[in-house]
Amino acid sequence: MPKPKPRPPPPPPPALRRIKHGNFYYATLDSVASNARYGKDRGLSDKTCHRSQYARAVPSGWELAPYNRAMLDYPWSTHCLIFNNGRSYYGSYSYNGRSWKGKNCGANLLGKRGNKYFATSCSRRIVIRRQVTPSKSVPSGGYFYKTLDNVNPSARYGRDRGLSTSSCHTSSYARALPVGWQLAPYNRAVLNYPWSTHCLTFKDGRTFGTKGYGSGRNCGGPNYLGKSGNKYYAKYCSRRVVIRQKATSPACVCIPCGLSSPKKNIGKGQCAPSSPKCSSASAKSKKDDEVQCYSSVKTACNCKTLLAK
Numbered sequence: 331m332p333k334p335k336p337r338p339p340p341p342p343p344p345a346l347r348r349i350k351h352g353n354f355y356y357a358t359l360d361s362v363a364s365n366a367r368y369g370k371d372r373g374l375s376d377k378t379c380h381r382s383q384y385a386r387a388v389p390s391g392w393e394l395a396p397y398n399r400a401m402l403d404y405p406w407s408t409h410c411l412i413f414n415n416g417r418s419y420y421g422s423y424s425y426n427g428r429s430w431k432g433k434n435c436g437a438n439l440l441g442k443r444g445n446k447y448f449a450t451s452c453s454r455r456i457v458i459r460r461q462v463t464p465s466k467s468v469p470s471g472g473y474f475y476k477t478l479d480n481v482n483p484s485a486r487y488g489r490d491r492g493l494s495t496s497s498c499h500t501s502s503y504a505r506a507l508p509v510g511w512q513l514a515p516y517n518r519a520v521l522n523y524p525w526s527t528h529c530l531t532f533k534d535g536r537t538f539g540t541k542g543y544g545s546g547r548n549c550g551g552p553n554y555l556g557k558s559g560n561k562y563y564a565k566y567c568s569r570r571v572v573i574r575q576k577a578t579s580p581a582c583v584c585i586p587c588g589l590s591s592p593k594k595n596i597g598k599g600q601c602a603p604s605s606p607k608c609s610s611a612s613a614k615s616k617k618d619d620e621v622q623c624y625s626s627v628k629t630a631c632n633c634k635t636l637l638a639k
Contacts, residue, residue, distance in 0.1 A: 347373075350462065351400050353510060353575070358406055359386050359447060359456040366407035368423065368453075378408055379452035387445045388458055390627050393578065394440075394447070395459040402431050409453040410435035418454050445583040445592050445626055461578045466492070469577060470519040477525055478505050478562055478571040485526035487542060487568070497527055498567035506560045507573060513555075513562070514574040521545045528568040531555050537569050584623045584633040588613030592626070600632050601625045 346364045348357040357364075360380045362373035369377050375384035388394060394414035395401070401411055402421045409430075410418040417437045420430035441450040449456060463469075467476040468483050476483070479499040481492035488496045494503035507513070513533035514520075521530060522541055529537040529549035536551030549569065556565040564571055583592035584601040587608035601623040606612060608624045625631035 349401065349404065351398065353462050353464075354395075354459040354578075355462060356395060356398065356401050356457060356459045357392075358411075359388065359458050360384060362407045362455065364404040364406055367405050368407060368409065371407040373407070375448075375455075376452075380408075380449045380455045381452065382441060382443070382448045382450075385441070385443050385446035385448040387626070388447065392458045392460045395457040398457070398459075399432065401457055406455055408455045410455075412439050412449055412454050412456045414440070416440040445585075464575060467575075468520060468523060470517055472577055473514075473517075473574040474577055475514055475517065475520045475572060475574045477530070478507070478573050479503060481526045481570065483520075483523040483525055486524050487526060487528065490526040492526070494563075494570075499527075499564045499570045500567065501556055501558065501563045501565075504556070504558050504561035504563040507562070511573045511575045514572040517572075517574075518546055520572060525570055527570045529570075531564050531569050531571045533572075537564075583626045584631050585610070585626055586613075587622050587624060600630045602630050603628050 347361055348355045349364050358373065358380070360373040360375035362371045371377065374386065375381055397413045397417070402419055405422050408421070409423050410420050412418040416439055418435040418439045420433045420435050423430050435454065436451065439450050439454060440456065441448040447456055464474050464476060466480055466482050467474040477492065477499065479492040479494035481490045490496065493505065494500060515534070516532045516536065521538055522545055524541045527540060528543040529539050531537045531554050533555070534551070535553045535555040537549035537554045539545055539547035539549055550566070554565050554569065555571065556563040562571050585592050588610070590610040602625060604610070604624040623633070
């Protein structure tokens with residue numbers, strides 16, 4: 331009887347090219363696998379370093395990441411990681427059995443050419459991040475909005491109980507504000523959704539109707555926000571409590587109309603997204619009083635802060 335063939339080895343773990351930590355996804359600008367050992371993944375540059383010949387622009391919706399110690403728990407197929415201040419730190423790198431994780435790996439190492447970045451010294455890579463869109467939330471005016479009891483904003487009346495009841499956030503389910511969130515001031519835009527209730531309660535205790543109950547109609551207040559210790563609830567039904575979290579602004583650059591590369595000292599105003607009148611292929615008239623530029627991202631760019639609106 332022939333000897334059975336040995337079982338094939340298990341497949342390697344998937345290449346995790348981004349890491350979720352807190353409210354953000356983290357990755358390297360050259361898109362290497364976070365779990366790749368030194369020299370094992372080149373991503374979109376070199377197998378050990380993000381060199382200048384592979385300089386890359388920050389993808390839309392992402393930004394250069396501030397220092398985060400947790401990212402150093404991964405090898406990223408390099409020795410050190412560079413953060414948005416140009417400082418670099420060793421990742422999960424060991425030499426002769428000694429760990430260097432978290433130790434200083436130098437400063438002023440973030441290279442830039444136009445709107446593209448690279449590591450000025452090897453072996454290093456650049457860390458970027460993108461805010462995670464919170465579940466069951468809606469964006470408006472630079473914030474994410476949701477209900478404290480976490481219901482689906484599109485759920486019709488009585489169709490989603492979230493973390494309370496199907497039509498109301500009652501005192502029995504009083505909840506503390508999640509880390510990074512705050513009670514929301516009035517915002518008419520969030521009332522365009524049903525939120526599985528009749529009315530939404532804002533931080534001043536006033537309440538207003540949701541979609542299906544007369545968006546924006548006065549539902550009473552100002553003392554309709556209940557509180558027990560550090561926990562909140564709706565004093566009267568059918569209502570829920572609105573909270574919000576600030577959304578981070580992605581990095582951007584201001585580019586003169588008719589050009590494809592940014593220009594320094596373009597001004598302190600803002601540039602609108604590219605359009606037929608102003609893009610890399612078209613330039614506005616010199617007589618135009620508006621700022622002669624367009625944004626590198628799909629929203630307006632503040633030319634002073636280089637952050638998207």
